[in-house]
């Protein structure tokens with residue numbers, strides 16, 4: 282472990298039980314700035330975010346939305362891949378939106394990244410439909426996560442994909458904790474209407490679970506089209 286890692290870990294161990302955890306749910310003020318600083322530099326956080334972006338398999342022209350983008354580590358990695366597309370980062374913390382803005386200044390100027398200060402429970406974006414969505418260590422903080430995931434599914438194009446990631450940060454978390462988190466995320470995605478699920482694990486301590494799901498390629502089509510019937514020739518006003 283490097284000296285920087287040891288210092289960060291010491292801060293977290295002291296700070297967590299003293300109210301620090303809340304600052305990772307909704308970073309506010311100067312203390313929230315420190316939470317964002319830690320998330321943007323802790324090697325496991327950075328590795329987790331970059332790995333999640335690789336798992337999502339983002340293509341150059343993809344339009345991607347990241348929910349709960351925090352200090353913008355994944356936004357930067359996404360923008361590095363979606364070079365002819367768009368990355369929209371969403372967070373309910375203005376402190377995080379500012380940090381993500383500083384981390385992604387050039388891509389924002391180039392019009393390839395847009396950051397939106399809003400809670401996921403009241404998303405109203407004009408940038409869709411998206412090809413892919415990402416949420417890293419944030420779904421468990423949302424009110425009614427399954428309902429939120431269902432709404433995100435509606436922002437995706439038919440066949441679009443989502444990667445939902447969890448690295449449990451509770452004291453004593455083990456590989457079993459990560460497995461359980463993966464199971465819970467998979468159940469929520471299924472209930473929210475995603476299909477063709479697969480789970481990948483990154484061997485950190487504790488492991489990172491990433492569940493990838495897909496919107497049906499047939500979503501948004503009428504039942505006639507889905508069954509392969511000829512389109513109706515009856516005029517709409519009949």
Ligand SMILES: C[S@@+](CC[C@H](N)C(=O)[O-])C[C@H]1O[C@@H](n2cnc3c(N)ncnc32)[C@H](O)[C@@H]1O
Nearest residue numbers: 306307349350351372373374400401417419422
């Ligand atoms: C633990 S941090 C993870 C940040 C980032 N995804 C990462 O891995 O570095 C959780 C983030 O989710 C955001 N968040 C939590 N609940 C949210 C909500 N309901 N709407 C929008 N953002 C939310 C927090 O503000 C915070 O930035």
